[in-house]
Amino acid sequence: MGKYVFGVDLGGTTVKMGLFTEDAALLDKWEIPTVTDNNGVQILPDIAKSIKEKIQDRELEADEIIGVGIGAPGPIDGKGIIYKAPNLGWDVFNVAETLSGLVGFPVKAGNDANVAALGEMWKGGGAGYENLVMVTLGTGVGGGIIVEGKVLAGYNGSGGEIGHIHVKDNEEKVCGCGNKGCLEQYASATGIVYLATLRLAKDEAPSVLRGKQFTAKDVWDAVKAGDSLAMEVAEEFGEILGKALASIAATVNPEIFVIGGGVSRAGDILLDYIEKYYTPYVFRGSRETKFALATLENDAGIYGAAKLMLV
Amino acid sequence: MGKYVFGVDLGGTTVKMGLFTEDAALLDKWEIPTVTDNNGVQILPDIAKSIKEKIQDRELEADEIIGVGIGAPGPIDGKGIIYKAPNLGWDVFNVAETLSGLVGFPVKAGNDANVAALGEMWKGGGAGYENLVMVTLGTGVGGGIIVEGKVLAGYNGSGGEIGHIHVKDNEEKVCGCGNKGCLEQYASATGIVYLATLRLAKDEAPSVLRGKQFTAKDVWDAVKAGDSLAMEVAEEFGEILGKALASIAATVNPEIFVIGGGVSRAGDILLDYIEKYYTPYVFRGSRETKFALATLENDAGIYGAAKLMLV
Numbered sequence: 318m319g320k321y322v323f324g325v326d327l328g329g330t331t332v333k334m335g336l337f338t339e340d341a342a343l344l345d346k347w348e349i350p351t352v353t354d355n356n357g358v359q360i361l362p363d364i365a366k367s368i369k370e371k372i373q374d375r376e377l378e379a380d381e382i383i384g385v386g387i388g389a390p391g392p393i394d395g396k397g398i399i400y401k402a403p404n405l406g407w408d409v410f411n412v413a414e415t416l417s418g419l420v421g422f423p424v425k426a427g428n429d430a431n432v433a434a435l436g437e438m439w440k441g442g443g444a445g446y447e448n449l450v451m452v453t454l455g456t457g458v459g460g461g462i463i464v465e466g467k468v469l470a471g472y473n474g475s476g477g478e479i480g481h482i483h484v485k486d487n488e489e490k491v492c493g494c495g496n497k498g499c500l501e502q503y504a505s506a507t508g509i510v511y512l513a514t515l516r517l518a519k520d521e522a523p524s525v526l527r528g529k530q531f532t533a534k535d536v537w538d539a540v541k542a543g544d545s546l547a548m549e550v551a552e553e554f555g556e557i558l559g560k561a562l563a564s565i566a567a568t569v570n571p572e573i574f575v576i577g578g579g580v581s582r583a584g585d586i587l588l589d590y591i592e593k594y595y596t597p598y599v600f601r602g603s604r605e606t607k608f609a610l611a612t613l614e615n616d617a618g619i620y621g622a623a624k625l626m627l628v
Numbered sequence: 629m630g631k632y633v634f635g636v637d638l639g640g641t642t643v644k645m646g647l648f649t650e651d652a653a654l655l656d657k658w659e660i661p662t663v664t665d666n667n668g669v670q671i672l673p674d675i676a677k678s679i680k681e682k683i684q685d686r687e688l689e690a691d692e693i694i695g696v697g698i699g700a701p702g703p704i705d706g707k708g709i710i711y712k713a714p715n716l717g718w719d720v721f722n723v724a725e726t727l728s729g730l731v732g733f734p735v736k737a738g739n740d741a742n743v744a745a746l747g748e749m750w751k752g753g754g755a756g757y758e759n760l761v762m763v764t765l766g767t768g769v770g771g772g773i774i775v776e777g778k779v780l781a782g783y784n785g786s787g788g789e790i791g792h793i794h795v796k797d798n799e800e801k802v803c804g805c806g807n808k809g810c811l812e813q814y815a816s817a818t819g820i821v822y823l824a825t826l827r828l829a830k831d832e833a834p835s836v837l838r839g840k841q842f843t844a845k846d847v848w849d850a851v852k853a854g855d856s857l858a859m860e861v862a863e864e865f866g867e868i869l870g871k872a873l874a875s876i877a878a879t880v881n882p883e884i885f886v887i888g889g890g891v892s893r894a895g896d897i898l899l900d901y902i903e904k905y906y907t908p909y910v911f912r913g914s915r916e917t918k919f920a921l922a923t924l925e926n927d928a929g930i931y932g933a934a935k936l937m938l939v
Contacts, residue, residue: 570782
């Protein structure tokens with residue numbers, strides 16, 4: 318009877334790995350580098366090798382191991398097929414089957430943002446909920462949709478790509494995806510700096526942000542200090558993100574939104590600005606939807622990957 | 629071994645019912661009135677009685693019957709609980725369990741728009757696809773999200789309420805849901821008339837629509853006849869709906885959108901206007917999403933209800 322499960326969070330520079338019990342106890346956590354040379358041909362063999370070493374070190378029996386879950390930075394469908402991952406040099410292939418062949422255990426694979434959502438559901442800010450949407454506000458904006466406890470991967474692995482919901486017409490700047498006016502352009506860490514930069518350029522209103530380089534954290538610190546220009550920026554951020562989450566709620570009707578990523582370190586004040594604009598725009602059936610901050614930080618990926626193997 | 633399944637499409641004035649084989653052959657189709665007196669207390673007993681009579685008339689054996697699926701006009705979650713249906717006079721209760729107690733067979737229940745989507749997947753415009761979004765453009769705008777062959781009901785049955793995605797700021801008119809600027813206010817049959825009325829009021833441009841009462845069908849007929857004002861209205865309709873569907877695709881990444889409801893009788897030209905604005909705004913992973921017209925018309929509900937019992 319298996320009772321251990323591995324969770325692998327594959328990133329562009331580092332592979333984070335965790336060994337879990339099936340009731341979400343993290344027994345061990347370690348990292349190896351991601352070697353992207355030669356189109357990332359070595360990535361999965363390196364992961365398999367590291368898992369096998371861990372099994373040997375801990376003297377685990379094969380029949381104690383349920384399998385390996387892996388989250389990777391690219392669109393992955395419900396069967397484990399990745400549809401290209403430029404960060405890794407990967408083309409289209411079945412990640413789950415390939416890794417399973419290398420480790421000799423069952424493997425499930427998912428997109429990293431979707432998998433992080435599963436992690437927050439299992440043991441983080443969304444624990445106890447089965448229908449949740451995770452919103453990761455980092456360098457970009459990622460999303461993960463969980464429906465009845467399972468990842469909504471989408472037809473070709475592009476489910477939960479909520480950072481690319483169109484939210485603004487007449488945008489000049491091009492998003493990383495090639496479109497213009499995507500949510501990510503305003504609600505990510507860089508997006509918040511962009512909103513503040515635009516606001517500063519509009520007039521001469523005083524602000525602690527004026528005349529220096531600043532980060533999204535600086536903007537939120539200014540909001541907390543009562544800087545009125547920064548508070549205007551926070552309103553705009555809240556309106557853009559709140560409306561977008563209202564659209565998502567009209568579509569998938571989650572019980573809770575879990576907000577994570579670096580920007581979420583601003584804390585509860587972030588949720589206040591989002592909810593202020595979410596509530597008046599959302600369909601009444603989703604008006605009571607809860608909001609919470611993510612709690613697992615960088616471990617969401619390994620937790621979620623392990624959980625992926627269990628559902 | 630069961631081989632027959634009943635599909636029930638419960639509407640505000642009529643209950644449509646169908647008897648199907650499990651491979652989607654419609655053997656019989658009939659209707660009874662919906663009696664909404666006394667908070668609709670008689671509705672489910674009437675349906676149960678009609679099903680029992682049909683079983684007797686056709687001399688079906690109990691063990692040949694898989695069960696009964698029912699679609700109803702209100703939010704229904706994955707367990708069959710309806711969260712109020714004002715049209716029927718219903719409060720919160722478990723529709724599936726109640727009807728099952730009355731007929732003596734397993735019952736599954738779902739929201740009518742979600743169930744119609746399942747019908748189009750089983751035997752209609754979405755046949756052969758497992759990840760689809762149905763958009764019903766009728767008096768209102770309804771939606772049904774199918775993920776891996778199953779209805780996405782949402783936490784409290786409000787999944788797929790895409791008619792209430794916020795698409796326009798500064799709208800004065802109030803939507804049926806109480807919000808302002810919902811998709812339904814522009815993309816439904818009444819919404820298209822509203823868009824045309826606003827356009828006519830803007831200036832004196834000539835149009836066959838000017839100076840008379842007209843319907844959404846009249847608008848589309850004028851578009852087909854090359855009426856340039858009507859064509860402007862169609863562009864606006866396409867832009868609003870195309871962008872909203874792009875948001876939905878960024879969230880759930882379907883393989884196909886199936887467009888139904890009375891407005892869809894306008895035909896392929898409708899899809900052209902939608903796709904024109906969908907494609908540039910959607911995330912690249914969903915750029916190849918297909919568009920098709922629904923084909924089951926008023927039978928989508930009974931087909932979908934039957935299929936609900938089979939998945």
